[in-house]
Every structure is written in C-alpha cells, then in structure tokens.
Amino acid sequence: MIEVKKLYKSFGSLDVLHGIDLVVEKGETVCLLGSSGSGKSTFLRCLNFMEHPTAGSIAFDGKLLGRETGLHLDATTYKYDERELSRHRASVGMVFQQFNLFPHMTVLQNVMEGPLTVKGHARRDCKTIARHQLERVGLIDKSEVYPSRLSGGQQQRVAIARSLAMEPDVMLFDEVTSSLDPELVGEVLDTMQELSSEGMTMMVVTHELGFAYHVADRVLFLHDGVIAEQGAPEDVLKNPKTDPVKAFLSGFNNFHF
Numbered sequence: 001m002i003e004v005k006k007l008y009k010s011f012g013s014l015d016v017l018h019g020i021d022l023v024v025e026k027g028e029t030v031c032l033l034g035s036s037g038s039g040k041s042t043f044l045r046c047l048n049f050m051e052h053p054t055a056g057s058i059a060f061d062g063k064l065l066g067r068e069t070g071l072h073l074d075a076t077t078y079k080y081d082e083r084e085l086s087r088h089r090a091s092v093g094m095v096f097q098q099f100n101l102f103p104h105m106t107v108l109q110n111v112m113e114g115p116l117t118v119k120g121h122a123r124r125d126c127k128t129i130a131r132h133q134l135e136r137v138g139l140i141d142k143s144e145v146y147p148s149r150l151s152g153g154q155q156q157r158v159a160i161a162r163s164l165a166m167e168p169d170v171m172l173f174d175e176v177t178s179s180l181d182p183e184l185v186g187e188v189l190d191t192m193q194e195l196s197s198e199g200m201t202m203m204v205v206t207h208e209l210g211f212a213y214h215v216a217d218r219v220l221f222l223h224d225g226v227i228a229e230q231g232a233p234e235d236v237l238k239n240p241k242t243d244p245v246k247a248f249l250s251g252f253n254n255f256h257f
Contacts, residue, residue: 001026001170001201002047006075007056009042009225016042018225019056019075026061027199031212031233034222035248040205043222044172047203048094049085053078060088061169090118093163094172097179099155101147107134107158108143114166126165133161137191153184157191164195171195173204189215209252213237221245 002024009017016039024030032040045051047058049065055072058065065088066078101110111130115121121129134140137157147155156176163171173192177185189211196202196215206212212219212233219236221229223244229236240246 001028001061002203003057003059004047005057007043007046007058008054008072008075009039009046009051010054016225017046019073020225020227022220022227024201024203026201028217029196029202029204029215030218030220031216032203032205032220032222033207033209033212033248038222039225040222041174044094044174044203044205048089048092048172049080050094052080060092090166091169092172093166093168093170094174095156095159095163095176097175099147099152099159101155101158101162103147106144106146107139107150110147110158111162111165114162118166129165130161133164134158136164137161151184152180153187156180156188160188160191170201170203173202173206175205175207177206177208209237221248
C-alpha cells in the first residue's frame with residue numbers, strides 16, 4: 001500500500017529525515033516509536049504531503065507521486081502538482097494530537113463536511129455516511145451536540161470519524177492520545193484497535209507501548225531521522241537489539257507497581 005524509498009526531509013540547514021526506506025502492506029498496522037525530535041511526525045506529514053519531501057519517492061498502491069527533477073545526495077528529487085496531491089490527501093486520512101473540530105458545527109456537520117465540500121457528494125448521502133461513521137466510533141447519540149460539550153476523548157473519536165467519512169485507503173495517526181487525560185485514552189485506542197481489526201492500513205505515531213505491543217503488526221523505532229530498528233512488537237519491545245531502542249525503553253521500566 002505504501003512504498004517509500006530514500007526519503008530525505010530538511011528544514012533549511014536542519015536535516016530531519018535521512019534516507020528512509022519503508023514498505024507497508026495493505027491492511028498492516030505499523031506503530032512508529034522514538035524520542036522527541038527523532039522525525040516521527042515529520043515522516044507522517046511527508047506521507048500526506050503536508051510537508052514536501054526534500055528528496056526520495058513515495059508511492060501509494062503502486063502509484064508514484066510527483067515527477068522527477070534531479071538528485072539530492074543518493075536520492076531522486078520530485079516536483080509535485082497540487083491537484084495530484086489534493087486527490088492523494090482525499091484518500092489518506094490523518095488524525096492529529098489536536099482535534100481541530102469546527103466549533104460552530106454539530107458533530108454530524110463536522111463529519112459531513114469533508115464528503116460535502118471536498119468530494120461534492122449530495123447532502124443526503126453525506127448525512128448517511130456521517131451517521132455510519134459516528135455509529136462506528138460509538139458516538140451516534142452525540143450527532144446534534146457541539147464539540148464544546150464533548151470530552152477530549154469524544155472529540156478525538158469525532159475527528160477519527162471525520163477522517164473515515166472520506167473513505168480513505170490509509171489512516172495516519174499522529175500521537176492522537178498525548179493531549180488526553182489518562183481516563184480518556186482507552187476509548188480512543190479501542191476505536192483504533194477496532195479499525196485495525198477491520199483491516200484498515202494504519203501508521204500510528206505513539207508512546208502507548210501497550211497499544212503498539214498488542215495491536216501493531218510491526219513496530220518501527222526512529223532515531224535521528226533513520227529507522228534504527230524494526231520488527232514484530234515482541235522482538236522490538238521485549239528484546240531490543242540497538243542501543244537507542246534499549247535506552248528509550250529503559251525509561252518506561254524505571255518505575256514498577
């Protein structure tokens with residue numbers, strides 16, 4: 001579903017990603033771990049072209065995006081057409097740490113907005129799609145409520161439903177539980193686990209190691225803009241082989257109950 005080759009990303013003189021190679025299979029759930037500043041969120045944003053890669057290729061479902069323009073180090077550079085990227089973004093759902101719901105719209109209107117304005121579906125069809133996705137995340141009873149009346153966990157589940165309403169091929173999650181109170185984290189992770197079990201292709205930036213261990217098909221650990229280690233959760237989380245991963249995981253084991 002996703003094939004990345006020699007992906008580089010720089011912001012001026014700051015080099016964030018250093019030639020990442022990755023293949024994600026259809027229906028696979030991949031969790032990205034790593035310390036702050038390791039490049040996790042930048043990598044995810046490149047996949048959705050919220051950030052344009054400095055160099056390297058990105059293909060979705062066998063379709064390469066952009067056209068070749070030259071070379072950067074050992075990687076090909078590309079120029080991107082905004083119309084092509086708009087079509088691409090419509091097929092890739094992304095959920096952020098912040099919910100970014102429209103406060104003046106009800107929950108139902110928030111979920112309807114994408115299919116209505118981006119895809120141009122009829123309002124009646126958009127309402128049907130939105131109600132289905134709210135049912136899917138367990139919030140159909142909140143359809144006529146405004147976001148300010150919801151808990152943080154409920155708002156994040158609405159944000160997930162809003163992305164699902166676009167009928168994406170891939171879902172990207174960028175630390176979606178990090179701003180939630182602990183008692184609200186579980187309801188969001190349950191929704192994500194359900195999506196994974198349904199066969200949605202997912203890439204998840206997270207510090208929720210339990211979720212990564214029990215739900216992910218594969219875990220990647222990013223360190224200084226490269227994949228330092230990857231493999232099955234059992235291998236990476238319980239038997240890490242590289243020093244950066246060992247050091248990162250030791251911080252989660254300092255306190256025992």
